[in-house]
Amino acid sequence: MTETPFHDKPRTSCALGGALAAISALPDVVPIIHAATGCGGNLMNSVAFGAGYLGSSYCSGASAPTSAVTETEIVFGGAERLREQIASTLKLIEGKLYLVATGCMTEMIGDDAGGAASEFAEAGEPVLAISTPSFKGDCYTGYEILLDGIFNRWLRKAGAADPRLINVFGVVPGYDPFFRGDLEEIERIGARLGLKVNTFFSPTQTFENITAAPEAALNVILSRTRCRGFAERFEEKHGVPWWATDLPVGPEATDAFIRELAAKLGIDGAERVVAAENEWYYRYFERTADSYADGELRFYSVTVTNSNYALPLNKYLYRELGWTPAEIFVTDRLEEARREDLLAGFAELPVKPRFVSGSQEIARSIDQGRPVYRGQRYFDALTPLYIVGSTLEKQMALRRGAKYLAVSFPAYDRAIVAGGYAGYRGGLRLYEDLIGSFMSAKG
Amino acid sequence: MGKKLKQIAIYGKGGIGKSTTTSNLSAALSSLGYKVMQFGCDPKADSTNTLRGGSYIPTVLDTLREKGAVKARDVIYEGFNGICCVESGGPAPGVGCAGRGIITAVELFKQQKIFEELDLDCVIYDVLGDVVCGGFAMPIREGIAQHVFTVSSADFMSVYASNNLFKGIKKYSNSGGALLGGIVANSMNAGYSRDIVDDFAARTKTQIVQYVPRSITVTQCELKGKTVIEAAPDSEQARVYRELAECVAAHEESRTPAPLELRELQEWAAKWSDKLLELETGTVPGGQAAGI
Structure with missing residues (x-):
C-alpha cells in the first residue's frame, strides 16, 4: 500500500x-x-x-x-x-x-x-x-x-478529617471534554449518599473546596492511568487514603461505584441510592426499548479516546447497549505499567485496546487483521459500524458510511456545555447523543 | 592571505590560555600587516583585554539590552595596531542562556555584513571552553568560521576537552561547518608534553601548528594589560607567536578530525600514564632528558 x-x-x-x-x-x-x-x-x-x-x-x-x-x-x-x-x-x-x-x-x-x-x-x-x-x-x-x-x-495539613468529605481527581479539564458534567454527576451521586464532594473543577465549586481538600476522608481517582503519584504524595502529606477506579458511565458501572465507595467509607445507604437511581434510570430507558430493538440500533463499535474514557465508554456500549466492540484505540501516551493497569480493566470485554494515536494508523488498523472476502457466504463486513471518537475520526466515518459521535478531544463539531456521560444521568445522555447523532438526518 | 576573508575559531579548555594565544595571534597577524578582528565569544567578555591595555569594552549583548538594537560599528573598539575588538558578552553567571547570547551576537554581525565593510583579512573567534551547547558551536557552523584551532596543553583534561571539540567539528563537518586546522600546543615546557600532544594529534589525524612554551614574559606582559607582541616584541615568546601567525596566515586546508571514543581516550591516557611512570622510576632510560 x-x-x-x-x-x-x-x-x-x-x-x-x-x-x-x-x-x-x-x-x-x-x-x-x-x-x-x-x-x-x-x-x-x-x-x-x-x-x-x-x-x-x-x-x-x-x-x-x-x-x-x-x-x-x-x-x-x-x-x-x-x-x-x-x-x-x-x-x-x-x-x-x-x-x-x-x-x-x-x-x-x-x-x-x-x-x-x-x-x-x-x-x-x-x-x-x-x-x-x-x-x-x-x-x-x-x-x-x-x-x-x-x-x-x-496546601497546609488539615487539623481534623471529615468522614463525610471526599475529593475527586483524575478527570482532566478540557482534555476530558465532559469534565464539568461528569464531575457534577459524581457530586450529585455523592450527595445522595450524604457526602460532601470536592470536585474542584466544576462550576458548583468554590475556592473553599480547594482549601478543604486535606480534611477529606478519601481521594477518589477516576482514572486507571493518571494521578497515582499525586495520590500517593497526597496521602503522605495529608494522610488521606486513595482509591483509583473508573469514571462510572451507565447504571451497572455506577451501581458498583456507589457500593464500593460506601464500603470504602464505611457508610450505609448504598442500596437505597442504587434502588432509587435505577428506578429513575429505567423508567426512562424502558421506553427506548421498542425503538431500540425494532429500529435495529445495535452496532459494531470502534472507539478512539484517551485512557480515561476508553473503559467506561466501552463497558457502556458493550454491557448496557449490547453493541459489539470491534476496535478500541487509546490515544494518550502511557508508561508501560499504566498500560498494564488499563489492560487489566478490559478483562471482561471481548476486545483489548490498542495504543495508537495517529489518525492514519487508526484508519488502517480498523481493516487490518479482519477477515478478507474469499467468496464466503456470510462475510463480516463490520457493518453497521459506529465510530465513537474525536472529530478527527469524522472523515474516516463518512468514508466508511459509519455512524459517528465525537466524545473525546478534540471535539470541535459539537458544543459541550453542562453535559456529561457519567453516572445514571450521563448514561441516558450518552444514549441520546449516540442515537440522536444520526437520527438528526431524518425528517 | 589576499582579500579573501579568513575566519578562524579558537577553542580549548577553560584556563588553558585561549585568550592569551588568541590575542597574541591577533597582534602578531596585525604586525604582519593583516587587518584583524578579534571576536570574544565568552560571557566573561575579557578576550580582548590585552589588546586594549587591560580595559574592558562594552559588549554586543549589553548594548543590545540597553538600546534594543545594535549597529555592529558601535560595538567595535580599536585595539593594539588597529585590531577591531568585539566582545559578545552574555548574561550574569547562573542565569539566562549564554549559548543563545553567542548566537545572537554572531548573527547580528553576520547580518550587517560588517566584515566586508571593514575590509578585514581575518576574524578570530575566541570561544569559551568546551562546546557545552549549540550556542558555543555557532562559530563552527555553516557560514561562520572556516578553520578551527584548539589550544591544548598535555594535561589530560585539556586533551579531553579538545577531543570533545573534535566531536563537535565532526558533527557539523557534513553540513558545511568549519574543519580543524590543528592544535596550538600550549605550556610546552616538560619534554614529555610534546610527545603527548604529538601522539594525540597523530591519533586524531590532525597536526600541531605551534608549540608555545610557558613563559614568564607572557605573565609580565599580561600584568601590564598587553600582549607579548606589543610589550616585548623582541622576546623569544613574541617570535613563537609570530611563527604561529605566519603558519595560520598560510593555512589553507583544514580537515575533519578523528575524535577518540571515550574508551579509546581512556586507554590512550592509561598508556601514557604507564610510560611516564616508567620514565620516572628509570625502568626505561631517558626520564631526565624528558624533563621528569
Missing part, C-alpha cells in the same frame, strides 16, 4: 496546556504564564475550541497574564521579567491563588521561577510556581503537576 503523505492534528497538548486548562476551571485561581510569547494564546485555542467550544474564563485563555519572554530574556534570564509580571498581576487581578506555570524556553534556560514565586509567598502573597515545560510531558502530565503543586505543596 502506498503511503499518502498527510498531516495529523494533535489529540493532546503540552504540560503547560494541561495545567492552563485546569487552572481556567478553578475558581479564584489566576495563572501567570512564564513562557515565550504565543504559548498562552496557542494553548488557549486548544481547549477553547477543541473541547466542545469550552471557551475561556476569568483571567484564562487570551486574558491570562504572561511574562511573554523574548530574546532578551532568553539570553539574560527571564526571572526579573517574571517578578515584574507577578507584581503587576497581584496589583491588577483579584485572585486567591496565583499560579506561575512555566513553558519550555524559560525552563531550558533554567529560570528560577520557583525562587521568584517564593519571594512573593514569603511576603505573604498566595503565589506558587509549577514547572510545566512540554518536555516534561503532555497535557495529562500538566494536570498532575498542577494538582501536585496546589494540593501537595501549597
Whole structure:
C-alpha cells in the first residue's frame, strides 16, 4: 500500500496546556504564564475550541497574564521579567491563588521561577510556581503537576478529617471534554449518599473546596492511568487514603461505584441510592426499548479516546447497549505499567485496546487483521459500524458510511456545555447523543 | 592571505590560555600587516583585554539590552595596531542562556555584513571552553568560521576537552561547518608534553601548528594589560607567536578530525600514564632528558 503523505492534528497538548486548562476551571485561581510569547494564546485555542467550544474564563485563555519572554530574556534570564509580571498581576487581578506555570524556553534556560514565586509567598502573597515545560510531558502530565503543586505543596495539613468529605481527581479539564458534567454527576451521586464532594473543577465549586481538600476522608481517582503519584504524595502529606477506579458511565458501572465507595467509607445507604437511581434510570430507558430493538440500533463499535474514557465508554456500549466492540484505540501516551493497569480493566470485554494515536494508523488498523472476502457466504463486513471518537475520526466515518459521535478531544463539531456521560444521568445522555447523532438526518 | 576573508575559531579548555594565544595571534597577524578582528565569544567578555591595555569594552549583548538594537560599528573598539575588538558578552553567571547570547551576537554581525565593510583579512573567534551547547558551536557552523584551532596543553583534561571539540567539528563537518586546522600546543615546557600532544594529534589525524612554551614574559606582559607582541616584541615568546601567525596566515586546508571514543581516550591516557611512570622510576632510560 502506498503511503499518502498527510498531516495529523494533535489529540493532546503540552504540560503547560494541561495545567492552563485546569487552572481556567478553578475558581479564584489566576495563572501567570512564564513562557515565550504565543504559548498562552496557542494553548488557549486548544481547549477553547477543541473541547466542545469550552471557551475561556476569568483571567484564562487570551486574558491570562504572561511574562511573554523574548530574546532578551532568553539570553539574560527571564526571572526579573517574571517578578515584574507577578507584581503587576497581584496589583491588577483579584485572585486567591496565583499560579506561575512555566513553558519550555524559560525552563531550558533554567529560570528560577520557583525562587521568584517564593519571594512573593514569603511576603505573604498566595503565589506558587509549577514547572510545566512540554518536555516534561503532555497535557495529562500538566494536570498532575498542577494538582501536585496546589494540593501537595501549597496546601497546609488539615487539623481534623471529615468522614463525610471526599475529593475527586483524575478527570482532566478540557482534555476530558465532559469534565464539568461528569464531575457534577459524581457530586450529585455523592450527595445522595450524604457526602460532601470536592470536585474542584466544576462550576458548583468554590475556592473553599480547594482549601478543604486535606480534611477529606478519601481521594477518589477516576482514572486507571493518571494521578497515582499525586495520590500517593497526597496521602503522605495529608494522610488521606486513595482509591483509583473508573469514571462510572451507565447504571451497572455506577451501581458498583456507589457500593464500593460506601464500603470504602464505611457508610450505609448504598442500596437505597442504587434502588432509587435505577428506578429513575429505567423508567426512562424502558421506553427506548421498542425503538431500540425494532429500529435495529445495535452496532459494531470502534472507539478512539484517551485512557480515561476508553473503559467506561466501552463497558457502556458493550454491557448496557449490547453493541459489539470491534476496535478500541487509546490515544494518550502511557508508561508501560499504566498500560498494564488499563489492560487489566478490559478483562471482561471481548476486545483489548490498542495504543495508537495517529489518525492514519487508526484508519488502517480498523481493516487490518479482519477477515478478507474469499467468496464466503456470510462475510463480516463490520457493518453497521459506529465510530465513537474525536472529530478527527469524522472523515474516516463518512468514508466508511459509519455512524459517528465525537466524545473525546478534540471535539470541535459539537458544543459541550453542562453535559456529561457519567453516572445514571450521563448514561441516558450518552444514549441520546449516540442515537440522536444520526437520527438528526431524518425528517 | 589576499582579500579573501579568513575566519578562524579558537577553542580549548577553560584556563588553558585561549585568550592569551588568541590575542597574541591577533597582534602578531596585525604586525604582519593583516587587518584583524578579534571576536570574544565568552560571557566573561575579557578576550580582548590585552589588546586594549587591560580595559574592558562594552559588549554586543549589553548594548543590545540597553538600546534594543545594535549597529555592529558601535560595538567595535580599536585595539593594539588597529585590531577591531568585539566582545559578545552574555548574561550574569547562573542565569539566562549564554549559548543563545553567542548566537545572537554572531548573527547580528553576520547580518550587517560588517566584515566586508571593514575590509578585514581575518576574524578570530575566541570561544569559551568546551562546546557545552549549540550556542558555543555557532562559530563552527555553516557560514561562520572556516578553520578551527584548539589550544591544548598535555594535561589530560585539556586533551579531553579538545577531543570533545573534535566531536563537535565532526558533527557539523557534513553540513558545511568549519574543519580543524590543528592544535596550538600550549605550556610546552616538560619534554614529555610534546610527545603527548604529538601522539594525540597523530591519533586524531590532525597536526600541531605551534608549540608555545610557558613563559614568564607572557605573565609580565599580561600584568601590564598587553600582549607579548606589543610589550616585548623582541622576546623569544613574541617570535613563537609570530611563527604561529605566519603558519595560520598560510593555512589553507583544514580537515575533519578523528575524535577518540571515550574508551579509546581512556586507554590512550592509561598508556601514557604507564610510560611516564616508567620514565620516572628509570625502568626505561631517558626520564631526565624528558624533563621528569
